[in-house]
Each structure stands twice: as structure tokens, then as C-alpha cells.
Amino acid sequence: MSDVILYTGNAFSVADGKGRFVLPLEMRRQVKLSSGNETRLFLSVHGGNPCATAFGESHRRHLFTEVEELAREARAAGRDYDADLELERRLGTIEEVNFDEGGRFAMHPDIKDEYGITDAVFFYGVGRYIQIWKPETLVDSKDRPELIRNKVRRWLDQRAAGEGK
Known part of the structure; x- marks a missing residue:
């Protein structure tokens, strides 16, 4: 399993009749690489953006290791640091789902509800993880690059005109 998996690219997915979304092929390959060739996808909330996040096992481990490093740095500097609380923030909201060989997965209902996701999502690879946006929310997010917002718009x-899925 590689230490650093970087997700890039973007794609849309419309829920199928069972409400499942399809993880894009290249992102699916990267998730499997990150998770020891298993079809395990970890979903969570984003700390600063109104979107969900998705990643493989290597990023989940990175989140834990990063908290351990911050705790060591705080101890060395004589600062207070609540590692347990930070672990709750970073790991406590993670939901594990499996995807099939076609990339289909059921998004956890709590995460769908948190972001108002219904029948369509936009996958946006941003480095160590993938952002999963409700398309309308991304368009309204002024901090996103204009190129991406225009694509989603x-x-x-x-x-809406009946040309897309």
C-alpha cells in the first residue's frame, strides 16, 4: 500500500434506480491502491466546505498519524492539545462503504442528509481525498475555481434542458 495517493480530476454521477452513485474509474483505481486492492471507500464530512469527502485507507491512516504528530509537537512545546477531541473530529464521522467492480456504492444516509445530496453528485479530486458535492452547492460556492463552477453550471x-442524465 502506497503512503501517498493523490486524487485528481472530476466527474458527475447520477444515482441509479437503487440510489447508488458511481465512483469514477481513475478515482476507483486510486482508492483500491490506497486500500490494499480492496473495494473500501471511506466517506466523511469536510471540515471547512459544504461537501462530503471520500478516500482510501492510506488517507484514513494519515489522519490518525497527523493527530499523533500534532500531539507530540504540542507536548514538546508545552502546549495543551486535546488529541482525543481531534481524533473525534477527524475519524469519528467516517463511514466505510464498499463499492462493486463497476464503482457503484450507496452513500451513507447521514452524509447525504448533511449536504442535501439526492440524485446527483460531483466528484472533485483535490489531493489526498475526493470532495463529493451536491452540484448546486458547488456552483454557489464562491471559493471554488471559476472553471469548475462553470463546468458544473x-x-x-x-x-435541466433534458440533454444530460
């Missing part, structure tokens, strides 16, 4: 317009 065009997709939403095409979908």
Missing part, C-alpha cells in the same frame, strides 16, 4: 443547465 453547464452540466446543470444541460440536465
Whole structure:
């Protein structure tokens, strides 16, 4: 299992009849690489953006290791640091799901509800993890790159006109 898996690229997914989304092929390959070739996807909330996150095992381990490092640094500097609370924030919201060979997975209902995700998502690879956005929310997020917001806006317009899924 590689230490650092970097996710890039983006794609849309529309829920199938069973409410499952499809993880894009290249992201699926990276998740499997990150998770020892297993089809395990970890979903969580984003700490600062109104979107979900997805990643493989290597990033989950990174989150734990990062807290341990911050705790060591705080002890060395004589600062207070609540590692337990930070672990709750980083690991306590993670939900594990499996995806099939076609990349289909059922998003955890708590995460869907948190972000108002219903029938479509936008996957956005941003390094160590993938952001999963409700498309309308991403368009309204002024901090996202204009190129990405325009892409999602065009997709939403095409979908409303009956041209997209």
C-alpha cells in the first residue's frame, strides 16, 4: 500500500434506480491502491466546505498519524492539545462503504442528509481525498475555481434542458 495517493480530476454521477452513485474509474483505481486492492471507500464530512469527502485507507491512516504528530509537537512545546477531541473530529464521522467492480456504492444516509445530496453528485479530486458535492452547492460556492463552477453550471443547465442524465 502506497503512503501517498493523490486524487485528481472530476466527474458527475447520477444515482441509479437503487440510489447508488458511481465512483469514477481513475478515482476507483486510486482508492483500491490506497486500500490494499480492496473495494473500501471511506466517506466523511469536510471540515471547512459544504461537501462530503471520500478516500482510501492510506488517507484514513494519515489522519490518525497527523493527530499523533500534532500531539507530540504540542507536548514538546508545552502546549495543551486535546488529541482525543481531534481524533473525534477527524475519524469519528467516517463511514466505510464498499463499492462493486463497476464503482457503484450507496452513500451513507447521514452524509447525504448533511449536504442535501439526492440524485446527483460531483466528484472533485483535490489531493489526498475526493470532495463529493451536491452540484448546486458547488456552483454557489464562491471559493471554488471559476472553471469548475462553470463546468458544473453547464452540466446543470444541460440536465435541466433534458440533454444530460
